Amino acid sequence: MGKLRSLDPELAEAMGLELERQRQSIELIASENFVSVAVMEAMGSWLNNKYSEGYPGKRYYGGNQFIDMSENLAIERAKKLFNADHANVQPHAGSQANMEIYFATIKLGDKILSLDLPKGGHLTHGSPVNFSGQFYKIASYNLDSETEQIDMDHVRKRAEEEKPQLLLCGYTVYPRIVDFKEFGEIAKDVGAVAMADVAHIAGLIAGGAHPQPLPHMDVVMTTTHKTLRGPKGAMILCKEGLAKAVDKAVFPGLQGGPIENMIAAKAVAFGEALRPEFKDYAKQVVANAKVLAGEMMALGYRLVSGGTDNHLMLVDLQEKGVTGREAEQLLEKIDISVNRNMIPNDPQKPWVASGIRLGTPAMTTRGLKESEMKEIARLIDTAIANKGDEAKLASLKEEVHALTGKFPLYPEIDF
């Protein structure tokens, strides 16, 4: 990396500062993670230079014999991780991949039944500001108002009332296990395509800490950069029957040339996820989340749905006298990184919100365990309780740096 420093010091400065920020901060944004140096090597490689429109064995450009080897490794490993008949590893991002699935399986104007968006769905599940809300009819199911969890009887009732062409499960801020089997049965009973968007929990699924969506689903989307700990990007997994339609929707339907350096990096990450250590990782992510959730509740915070079974939790701050936005900014001051999030029936606007989302995937990658989770809960609570006290916040920030200093990030990188 020596070249960049001397050729472009302006950019190198930004990159150096970001590395320092990542090293010093407690990263609790549930959708983030730290990829391995091997993944970064593939991302930053000469595979970037190749045009490869098409698929392995059927490219629209010559010279792809080695690119085919790399993309086939990504495909085979993806299929093994998720028990899939077919994998398309070319989607550039989760949002594109969701668009590609809709394009492959339903018609413009058809109806998608998904979770009511402010309750934990993704923009691409039907938000009016997103293509999904403009190209398709959107109907929603809700969380149970008591348990704040998904009630499958309610989902069935909504599916029977709405008769959607596509039934969608999978969320950005749902701390409980998704019942793919029941979702699949309901979809079949109403004649809908069964789709799961497992962007958040893919690493838990790959590591055996959450049930598999296949064979219950017809088609599954996941990003590759969240709990799965790979490069930014996505993939689509499906049964044989949808393979052709999915491939056509990705290319030439919505994409051109695949980003082969990123596909190689996906192969590296999938290889890592197939190793036994990844099972330990997934288990530890969940164990850490359970302890962090328990500790937050012990400190008097209400958690939406009363806890977590996966890698994230949603903290309701209404009784603590801070909004989500205030808490996010306050914690950023002491180098704890979280994101504000709407809670069910939130009285605040999305820009402000009444909750924060906390996730354990990134810090578990750095090696933190249960005892550090307890310390993190205490740091968060102390910051919120002392929000006007700059001296106290400064000392908390030092505690944060002392903690992260014990778990070096990328010690092999000298930038």
Ligand SMILES: *Cc1c(COP(=O)(O)O)cnc(C)c1O
């Ligand atoms: C993150 C996420 C996506 C979108 O991923 P991008 O790569 O940011 O476009 C889609 N669905 C869910 C459920 C997500 O959490």
